[in-house]
Amino acid sequence: MSPELVAGLAAMTIPSPDQGTWHLGPVPIRGYALAIILGIVVAVWLSERRWIARGGTAGDIQDLAIWGIPFGLVGGRLYHVATDSGRYFGEGNDPITALYVWRGGLGVWGAIALGAVGVIIGARLKGIKLLPVLDAIAPTVLVAQAIGRWGNWFNQELFGKPTELPWALEVSDSTAIGAGFAPGTTFHPTFLYECLWNLAAFALVVWLDRRLRLGHGRVAALYVMAYTAGRGWIEMLRIDDVELSDVGGLRFNVWTSIVLFVLAAAYFAWASRRHPGRETSVHTDGRPAVAGGTPAGSDVRDDVTG
Known part of the structure; x- marks a missing residue:
């Protein structure tokens, strides 16, 4: 590989911010x-x-966010x-x-x-059925996670193994030394991998929801499966020290991803047999669901998000 090409690839690496905090x-x-x-x-x-x-x-x-966000x-x-x-x-x-x-x-x-x-x-306080609202919310959590992962970029944390790929992540010398590597070492940008995976998973889950008109918690199950499928392999790239980091040769979060994927897949299969289609009401009092002013069950096409 020519020195010019090496220099060109090095220039393509992802720099980390000089600082993650500003003062107003x-x-x-x-x-x-x-x-x-x-x-x-x-x-x-x-x-x-x-x-x-x-x-809804x-x-x-x-x-619901007033409850869900602080709890989360x-x-x-x-x-x-x-x-x-x-x-x-x-x-210490x-x-x-x-x-x-x-x-x-x-x-x-x-x-x-x-x-x-x-x-x-x-949801209980508002008289809303839980599964329909979870199906509405679940795919959007992937978008929140995709954006939130950039916080790791600002903090120069949770990056992956060393790599010389063109999209490798640069970190400060002190961060590299703190991770046990020489200054100038570049790493897999796992925050970016997870961001892109989550956005692709969001598009896939929403497309399947529209095409199959899923309900009864199956969209939420798809969210769990899509997220954990990506989190499992991305977690294997990370080098940050965590407790319970080696259980049977795998990091604890990899095992968590595997278990949750299996449980979500089992629920999706069960719910598909037991409750095909969508709920006719999203309220506990049985009021018919109305989507965009059209009663549920009408042959209408949802918007891009649903």
């Missing part, structure tokens, strides 16, 4: 937080469109601290840093689990 007067503006917030906003907007297309009422998703943030942090407790507890560590969410560290499994609890509470 005394107020710190953190890239990690901005990525998370933007992902949430986009997901809520898309979920609202999908929910209305399924026969405008404003329902914002009301707490769950994500609890999962991260529980699976990486050595960073925060024990000799300050337990109070477990509360420093802005430094990074939100476990997706905990965020989804407790976020779903929040949605369940909100």
